[in-house]
Amino acid sequence: MNKIRIGIVGYGNLGQSVELGIRQNEDMELVGVFTRRDPSTIKTVTKGVNVFTMDEAKQMTDQIDVMVLCGGSMSDMPVQGPEFAGLFNTVDGYDTHAKIPEYFAVMNKNALEAKKVCIIASGWDPGMFSINRLYAEAILPEGNTYTFWGKGISQGHSDAIRRVKGVKDAKQYTIPKESAIEAVRRGEMPELTTREKHGRECFVVVEEGADKAQIEHEIKTMPNYFADYDTEVHFITEEELEKNHHGLPHGGLVIRHGRTGLNEEHNHVIEYRLDLDSNPNFTANVLVAFVRAAYRLNQEGVSGAKTVIDIAPAYLSSKSAEELRKSLI
Numbered sequence: 001m002n003k004i005r006i007g008i009v010g011y012g013n014l015g016q017s018v019e020l021g022i023r024q025n026e027d028m029e030l031v032g033v034f035t036r037r038d039p040s041t042i043k044t045v046t047k048g049v050n051v052f053t054m055d056e057a058k059q060m061t062d063q064i065d066v067m068v069l070c071g072g073s074m075s076d077m078p079v080q081g082p083e084f085a086g087l088f089n090t091v092d093g094y095d096t097h098a099k100i101p102e103y104f105a106v107m108n109k110n111a112l113e114a115k116k117v118c119i120i121a122s123g124w125d126p127g128m129f130s131i132n133r134l135y136a137e138a139i140l141p142e143g144n145t146y147t148f149w150g151k152g153i154s155q156g157h158s159d160a161i162r163r164v165k166g167v168k169d170a171k172q173y174t175i176p177k178e179s180a181i182e183a184v185r186r187g188e189m190p191e192l193t194t195r196e197k198h199g200r201e202c203f204v205v206v207e208e209g210a211d212k213a214q215i216e217h218e219i220k221t222m223p224n225y226f227a228d229y230d231t232e233v234h235f236i237t238e239e240e241l242e243k244n245h246h247g248l249p250h251g252g253l254v255i256r257h258g259r260t261g262l263n264e265e266h267n268h269v270i271e272y273r274l275d276l277d278s279n280p281n282f283t284a285n286v287l288v289a290f291v292r293a294a295y296r297l298n299q300e301g302v303s304g305a306k307t308v309i310d311i312a313p314a315y316l317s318s319k320s321a322e323e324l325r326k327s328l329i
Ligand SMILES: NC(=O)C1=CN([C@@H]2O[C@H](COP(=O)(O)OP(=O)(O)OC[C@H]3O[C@@H](n4cnc5c(N)ncnc54)[C@H](OP(=O)(O)O)[C@@H]3O)[C@@H](O)[C@H]2O)C=CC1
Pocket: 009, 010, 011, 012, 013, 014, 015, 034, 035, 036, 037, 070, 071, 072, 073, 074, 076, 093, 094, 095, 096, 121, 122, 123, 124, 125, 126, 127, 155, 156, 157, 159, 160, 162, 279, 280, 283
């Protein structure tokens, strides 16, 4: 059986993790990595895989079935997404939540014109958490849903800090307010503002001579990322970042408290929890599962942009429909 031929666009944490995720799926193969940097400086871990410039992708539409877009959501995806949606089936982890509707619209236009399937905002939030919030609220229409992240490193927020002028590297921890989680777990159904649920702590390495006060201000006031949170900014050296903030762990919770019954009320709790050693590795594996869905849907003649909640779960599985039915028994 022909393997699904994949390209990776952008070779950062997520792009490198997608390369690893593909290796865990026998029905997939990596054809190439595409980067804005000098391809000769990029070392992949997969034998025989070539690294190309972004411009070379245009000549490879017949060699790649699905492109996985791994750029930063704040600055890369708004440009790379629509460009690649006009050429390939794509899957991405776009996660600027407030801008997903407008991103969907432009991706949908280009994907329809190109007769491609472009699955946007995959990953875990948005992504697996979105799916679990939908299931929970469809099953328990009367109730309250809560989402908590961390303590862990948000790749989107860390990427956003790295885009600030004068920043050399950065990692951002999202820290849930334990009192809020405990109140939710006690079934108190608290009304919580964004600020009452999470804090954010940033560790930033700056270029020599950079204006730290200006950088701190830009981070703390950044719309869609930090403006609505209590945010701490610490300036440290590259050595301290590597030594004290190694790795990219993360995780989180979706909790739904719901009620049923009429004369006798029954209370129910649905909880979906992630505990991630590697945020990029897990996110990459979600995107790779949706690669299978994008490929299959397009083979069925489907085109346009989709979000993860538009897609039946069976499309993600490498198992046949018959095997999946057996797994229900
Ligand atoms: N939906 C979800 O649940 C999740 C979504 N995400 C999204 O994934 C996005 C990407 O995250 P992540 O991979 O951590 O971001 P990175 O900063 O590691 O990579 C982003 C881009 O920066 C470039 N880059 C990476 N490293 C270097 C370097 N050393 N020098 C120069 N350029 C570099 C790469 O482009 P190039 O190769 O072209 O230079 C890469 O595509 C995030 O912005 C986030 O929005 C992440 C996790 C979860």
